[in-house]
Amino acid sequence: MAKVLDSKIPAGPVPEKWKEYKAHQRLVNPKNKLKLDVIVVGTGLAGASAAASLGEMGFNVINLCIQDSPRRAHSIAAQGGINAAKCYQNDGDSVYRLFYDTVKGGDYRAREANVYRLAEVSNNIIDQCVAQGVPFAREYGGMLANRSFGGAQVSRTFYAKGQTGQQLLLGAYSSLSAQVQAKKVKLYTRYEMEDVVIVDGRARGIIAKNLVTGKLERFSANAVVIATGGYGNTYFLSTNAMGCNCTAAVQCYRKGAVFANPSYVQIHPTCIPVHGDKQSKLTLMSESLRNDGRIWVPKNIEDAKKLQKGEIQAWDIPEENRDYYLERRYPAFGNLVPRDVASRAAKERCDKGFGVNNTGLAVFLDFSESINRLGLDAMKQRYGNLFDMYEEITDVYPGDFGKEINGVKYYKPMMIFPAVHYTMGGIWVDYELQTTIPGLFAIGECNFSDHGANRLGASALMQGLADGYFVLPYTIQNYLADQTIWGKVSTDLPEFAEAEKKVDAEMDRLLNIKGKRSVDSIHKELGHIMWEYVGMGRTAEGLKTGLKKMHELEQEFDKNLFVPGTKEGLNIELDKAIHLRDFFTMGQLVAFDALSRNESCGGHFREEYQTEEGEAKRDDENYFYVGCWEYKGKGNEPELIKEPLEYEAIKVQTRNYKN
Amino acid sequence: MAKNISFTIKFWRQNGPKDKGHFDTHEMHDIPDDTSFLEMLDILNEELINEGKEPFVFDHDCREGICGMCSLYINGTPHGRTERGATTCQLYMRRFNDGDVITVEPWRSAAFPVIKDCMVDRYAFDKIIQAGGYTTIRTGQAQDANAILIPKEDADEAMDCATCIGCGACVAACKNGSAMLFVSSKVSQLALLPQGRVEAARRVKNMIAKMDELGFGNCTNTRACEAVCPKNESIANIARLNREMIKAKMAD
Numbered sequence: 067m068a069k070v071l072d073s074k075i076p077a078g079p080v081p082e083k084w085k086e087y088k089a090h091q092r093l094v095n096p097k098n099k100l101k102l103d104v105i106v107v108g109t110g111l112a113g114a115s116a117a118a119s120l121g122e123m124g125f126n127v128i129n130l131c132i133q134d135s136p137r138r139a140h141s142i143a144a145q146g147g148i149n150a151a152k153c154y155q156n157d158g159d160s161v162y163r164l165f166y167d168t169v170k171g172g173d174y175r176a177r178e179a180n181v182y183r184l185a186e187v188s189n190n191i192i193d194q195c196v197a198q199g200v201p202f203a204r205e206y207g208g209m210l211a212n213r214s215f216g217g218a219q220v221s222r223t224f225y226a227k228g229q230t231g232q233q234l235l236l237g238a239y240s241s242l243s244a245q246v247q248a249k250k251v252k253l254y255t256r257y258e259m260e261d262v263v264i265v266d267g268r269a270r271g272i273i274a275k276n277l278v279t280g281k282l283e284r285f286s287a288n289a290v291v292i293a294t295g296g297y298g299n300t301y302f303l304s305t306n307a308m309g310c311n312c313t314a315a316v317q318c319y320r321k322g323a324v325f326a327n328p329s330y331v332q333i334h335p336t337c338i339p340v341h342g343d344k345q346s347k348l349t350l351m352s353e354s355l356r357n358d359g360r361i362w363v364p365k366n367i368e369d370a371k372k373l374q375k376g377e378i379q380a381w382d383i384p385e386e387n388r389d390y391y392l393e394r395r396y397p398a399f400g401n402l403v404p405r406d407v408a409s410r411a412a413k414e415r416c417d418k419g420f421g422v423n424n425t426g427l428a429v430f431l432d433f434s435e436s437i438n439r440l441g442l443d444a445m446k447q448r449y450g451n452l453f454d455m456y457e458e459i460t461d462v463y464p465g466d467f468g469k470e471i472n473g474v475k476y477y478k479p480m481m482i483f484p485a486v487h488y489t490m491g492g493i494w495v496d497y498e499l500q501t502t503i504p505g506l507f508a509i510g511e512c513n514f515s516d517h518g519a520n521r522l523g524a525s526a527l528m529q530g531l532a533d534g535y536f537v538l539p540y541t542i543q544n545y546l547a548d549q550t551i552w553g554k555v556s557t558d559l560p561e562f563a564e565a566e567k568k569v570d571a572e573m574d575r576l577l578n579i580k581g582k583r584s585v586d587s588i589h590k591e592l593g594h595i596m597w598e599y600v601g602m603g604r605t606a607e608g609l610k611t612g613l614k615k616m617h618e619l620e621q622e623f624d625k626n627l628f629v630p631g632t633k634e635g636l637n638i639e640l641d642k643a644i645h646l647r648d649f650f651t652m653g654q655l656v657a658f659d660a661l662s663r664n665e666s667c668g669g670h671f672r673e674e675y676q677t678e679e680g681e682a683k684r685d686d687e688n689y690f691y692v693g694c695w696e697y698k699g700k701g702n703e704p705e706l707i708k709e710p711l712e713y714e715a716i717k718v719q720t721r722n723y724k725n
Numbered sequence: 726m727a728k729n730i731s732f733t734i735k736f737w738r739q740n741g742p743k744d745k746g747h748f749d750t751h752e753m754h755d756i757p758d759d760t761s762f763l764e765m766l767d768i769l770n771e772e773l774i775n776e777g778k779e780p781f782v783f784d785h786d787c788r789e790g791i792c793g794m795c796s797l798y799i800n801g802t803p804h805g806r807t808e809r810g811a812t813t814c815q816l817y818m819r820r821f822n823d824g825d826v827i828t829v830e831p832w833r834s835a836a837f838p839v840i841k842d843c844m845v846d847r848y849a850f851d852k853i854i855q856a857g858g859y860t861t862i863r864t865g866q867a868q869d870a871n872a873i874l875i876p877k878e879d880a881d882e883a884m885d886c887a888t889c890i891g892c893g894a895c896v897a898a899c900k901n902g903s904a905m906l907f908v909s910s911k912v913s914q915l916a917l918l919p920q921g922r923v924e925a926a927r928r929v930k931n932m933i934a935k936m937d938e939l940g941f942g943n944c945t946n947t948r949a950c951e952a953v954c955p956k957n958e959s960i961a962n963i964a965r966l967n968r969e970m971i972k973a974k975m976a977d
Contacts, residue, residue: 119864134784135851137891138792154871190865197867199860199920201884208874226884232791233887240859247855255848278840307787342727342757346764347788455790458815461759535864584774586767630779635741636841638782639774 069324069696071709074496075179080715081162084183087497088540092547099124102546103287103554105272107259107314109136111231111527112510113293114238115534121245123539125546128285129242130257130274132309136239140295140307141530144231145352145452146215147223148195148527150188155212159220161185166716168525171217171404172490172518173668173684174718175327177692177711179497180515187536188528192224194535198237202226215523216353217404217723223524228352228452234527238534257283258641259314260569262290262321262506263561269506270555273565277641280634282566284557288549289505289542292318293534296489296511298331300649300656301601302593304486305337305350311645312652315493315512319651323501324694324707326514327491328652329659329670332521333602334487335408338459338480339428348485349459351431351452353523356401358436358445359480361408363420363429365389370420380422380430381468381476391415395679399723406520406668406682407723409484413602414680416483423481432479433465442477456480484602488526490517490669491659494694494709498541499533507542509533514692519668573633576643581626585642588623592646592653595619600657603673609661613654617701620650655695655704662706665689686718727759732821734769736781736829742838748828749781758819762805763788763795765818766829782842783829790815790955793890796897797843798830803894803953810955812892832897836904836940847893849939850907856935857928858911860921879917886914888956895950895958901942906950908932909966910958916969926973933970 076083094102102125106117109131117129133139151164165185169176192210196202202224203211212221226233245251256277263271263286271286297312298304319325336351364370365387372378391411393400403411412429415421422428437445442465446453457463460481468476493501493508495515500507510530517525556562599612623646631637666675666682667689675683691708698704731754739746751772756765763785770780786794795813799805804813806820821827831843838846875883889910896904912929915921921928944963951960 115864122863133786133792133794134847135891137851138786138794140787140792143787143789143791152870190867192870193867194862194864196870196873197860197862197920199883199915199918201880201887201914201918202870203884204875204877204880206877208876209871226887229791229884229888232890233884236887240854241862241864243851243855244859244861246851247857253851255851307789307792309786341759344757344760344764344768346761346767349789454809455815458790458811458817459761461817461819539864584771586771628774630774630777636782636844639780 069502069707071324071494071502071694071707072496073177073709074498076497080178080182083179084186091540091544094543094546096124098550100126101550102126103128104289104291104542105130105285105287106291106293107272108139108293108295109242110139110141110293110295110510111235111238111530112512112534114139114235114242115531116291116293116509116538117251118238118241118245119535119539121248121250127245127251128287129251129253130259131253131255132258134255136242136253137236139235140310141235141527142232143307144527145228145350146354147213147225147230147524148191148234149215149222149524150192150224150528151185151222152189152192154210155221157220159222163220164188164222167218168516168522169518169716170721171522172520173682173721174518174686174713175667175711176518177515178713178715182715183537184516184529184532187532190536191528191531195234195237198240200226200233200237213354214357214402216356216402216408217522225354228354228449231527234531238531259317260644261317261565263565264321264503265555265559265561268504271557271562273562273569278636280637282569284562284566286555286557286562288546288552289507291507291509291538292493292512293509294512296492297652298486298489300592300653301486301596302589303340303345303348303597305334305348308347311648313645313648316648316651318493318501318503318506320697321503322697323503323506324494324696325491325655326494326692326694327659328655328695329663329693330490330519330668331486331656332405332488332490332669333409333484335405335412335484336431336482337485338456339423339425339483349455350487351456351480351482353405355431355449355452358448359401359431359433360390360435361392361401361429361431362388362390363415363422367419370422373422374424374426376424379468380432380479384471385474396723398725403723404520404522409602410671412484428481428483430479431482434475434477434479437465437477438475488521490514490519490521494692498544499538500541500545505545507538509538519670573640576627576640576647577629577633579625579627579629581628583622583626583628585627585629585639585646588619588627589646589649591619592616592649596653600653600660603671604660605673606661609657613657616650616653616657623647623650658703659693659695663689663693684720727757729755730758730818730821730823731755732823732825732827734827734829736843737831738842739839740841742840746839756818758817760818761788761814762799762816762818763814782844784844785814788814791890793892796832796845796892798832798897800828803832803897804955807952810957812955832893834896834902836902837893837896849941850891850893850904852939853904853908853932853935854911857931860915861924873919875918883914883917886910886917886958886962889958890956892955894953894955896941898949898953899942900947900949901945903944903950904936904941905944905963905966906954906958906960908936909962912969913962913965916965925969926976929966929969929973
């Protein structure tokens with residue numbers, strides 16, 4: 067029988083739920099905190115902020131970091147900013163409006179109570195980070211500066227040049243470092259979680275691999291927190307860092323944690339286009355560029371063809387022959403429409419043949435109008451490092467003078483195309499961020515809860531830090547309150563031995579296949595299948611084909627993989643092989659979910675379900691639920707469990723960014 | 726349009742900190758010059774694996790120039806470039822010529838022992854931060870962010886200092902293996918802001934003591950660190966660090 071999911075949403079009006087929860091949750095007294103251990107896996111915004119906060123509260127924290135330092139976590143690459151409902155700009159922002167925009171942006175597929183809480187604590191995050199010394203941009207009066215981001219008509223995004231993620235992560239990392247110094251957090255770098263250990267139905271520890279020695283180690287605790295990010299690298303090419311993987315999450319899924327909304331994969335509209343088959347990853351250009359950049363393709367197909375052949379350049383095309391298609395289709399939001407809308411619109415133009423580079427898979431992001439109005443220096447002030455980065459990669463400096471036509475100066479634009487960026491789906495959690503396994507929590511991108519079917523820009527950082535600083539430290543106490551009675555468990559328990567043995571046997575299996583193909587060659591092939599059949603536009607037929615191809619490729623992986631070296635010592639290929647094994651599970655899960663959801667919403671676009679104008683067509687009557695999946699063994703279709711969604715504070719509407 | 730180049734790559738192999746280490750040589754053919762340096766190494770590894778050999782180990786992650794993980798000494802320079810800041814992952818093959826010999830080595834510093842091949846252990850940097858590179862602030866107890874007014878110029882300068890990615894190129898380039906540029910960037914960021922001023926003296930003393938304890942050398946103003954820093958950190962930070970240290974000592 068399928069599990070019944072209890073979301074544990076507190077009673078009462080939506081704006082009061084979190085206050086009520088905090089007033090009544092159980093607490094752990096200071097002496098008892100000293101007796102309780104918590105494992106936090108991951109050191110990104112969510113993991114580092116959680117580990118720092120829990121350590122500071124008095125718990126003993128074991129914190130695992132896959133890289134050599136917590137400062138390398140991929141949160142560091144976030145560029146544009148972090149949202150908060152401060153209304154410092156006096157532009158009508160409020161907690162309710164941030165909540166509303168986030169729910170609407172997520173295509174009404176997020177859990178209302180969680181999103182409201184997120185908006186509510188957003189203001190504390192800014193205060194916390196400023197107190198840490200995060201150098202957010204300031205105005206001349208000394209107050210914090212803000213900018214606008216996609217999906218919102220107010221300026222609520224706080225930023226530190228184009229390196230906001232970096233500065234927020236370094237803030238969390240410094241708080242974490244203080245706790246390491248205070249010996250409240252024990253940090254294990256170059257360690258990776260390989261399995262979660264369940265004792266008497268509760269998560270009581272993990273098996274981790276020391277990536278340098280290759281040895282497996284056992285850690286026990288009173289609770290386990292997974293903060294290991296998303297599964298975007300299933301697609302091979304994505305904006306994620308090379309090390310990003312979903313092994314910890316998939317292992318939890320295999321152990322019985324239900325996985326929610328896997329088909330919600332965000333395709334970010336402003337990435338540097340793919341240029342060759344040797345490419346290892348895609349680079350994002352911050353969405354904040356859309357504040358001053360205008361997106362366009364030629365109006366005339368002949369011009370597009372000439373651009374594709376390299377016969378003319380962007381700056382040869384005069385104003386009247388440019389199609390600023392986002393401004394044309396969505397007058398109210400223009401270039402600031404949410405990411406899913408902007409991505410699909412770019413795909414639509416390129417599918418019709420209007421792409422602007424040699425592959426036909428690119429559109430222009432043009433700063434000419436802003437440079438003419440504000441000057442290049444102002445642009446450099448706002449986006450300097452992004453312009454430099456673009457030049458480094460493509461050899462073109464956006465903002466270099468191109469040509470003057472009819473008295474208008476045109477500058478060299480960027481070329482951009484959508485790419486896999488963020489995964490809204492993740493391990494299912496209740497209001498307390500607890501998974502279906504008691505004692506196992508999931509935070510940040512790793513869980514599913516706050517973004518629905520699409521994430522608005524500058525909201526990932528917000529969720530990571532909200533979960534780590536302001537939500538989990540409260541909710542985990544509600545669980546830990548009675549854990550002093552349960553006491554500590556020994557890592558000598560048979561459950562630990564068994565889990566370790568299984569991980570060890572799995573490494574032997576991968577090493578002993580001794581086939582002919584490298585991990586990367588198979589991973590690239592999986593990525594092609596994902597992009598082709600489970601990518602920006604999906605059909606029932608395509609998804610079935612994709613599933614079949616994935617299944618065949620997984621068999622190829624099991625039969626023909628080659629991993630050099632041994633399991634002793636550092637073996638980067640073996641670690642990648644383990645990740646790839648789990649990307650297969652994840653890829654199929656994304657496809658199953660996409661196939662079951664006969665509607666389009668947010669990052670999930672089924673081509674069969676669209677309006678006449680090509681907009682996503684939701685089906686609230688039949689699919690107004692969180693799609694949760696329970697593992698049923700390798701090769702078997704997982705079982706779908708539904709968590710119905712309820713909205714009290716918001717009226718569910720069709721998303722509209724036109725007026 | 727990209728053109729293809731061929732070259733010889735000499736790369737450092739070292740099986741653990743106690744191994745003596747040696748260079749291996751490999752011929753690379755027809756590599757598109759819009760390939761990144763690390764993608765070129767991916768191709769190298771693919772070729773090595775196809776020959777049944779173990780891949781060449783190096784640290785890398787974000788490949789966007791921001792995580793600070795990549796750390797290769799290329800043709801005698803950390804990250805392989807000096808004319809403008811860029812990390813190894815943001816180095817493109819168009820910077821090289823057909824027929825070049827490209828030499829790849831690890832960061833060489835006593836404080837950064839080699840783990841394998843070109844992967845080194847930079848945990849010493851974390852220990853320096855743990856010694857005091859933070860403001861002591863409890864979660865949930867901060868005042869409203871705009872209650873601390875900060876002049877824009879100060880915030881901007883603090884941001885420039887905070888941009889340090891902790892990659893360790895400064896240490897690798899320094900003849901003394903000094904970590905002063907790294908330490909001074911963090912100290913400068915916090916010295917420019919009102920937050921955490923109350924613990925400024927403790928911070929600078931503890932961080933410098935830890936730096937010395939971990940075996941990093943002293944600064945003798947050769948400016949090699951500044952020349953190779955992929956984030957253009959300025960040695961003006963080192964002057965500020967010294968001022969902060971003098972202030973701290975005077976307060977004793």
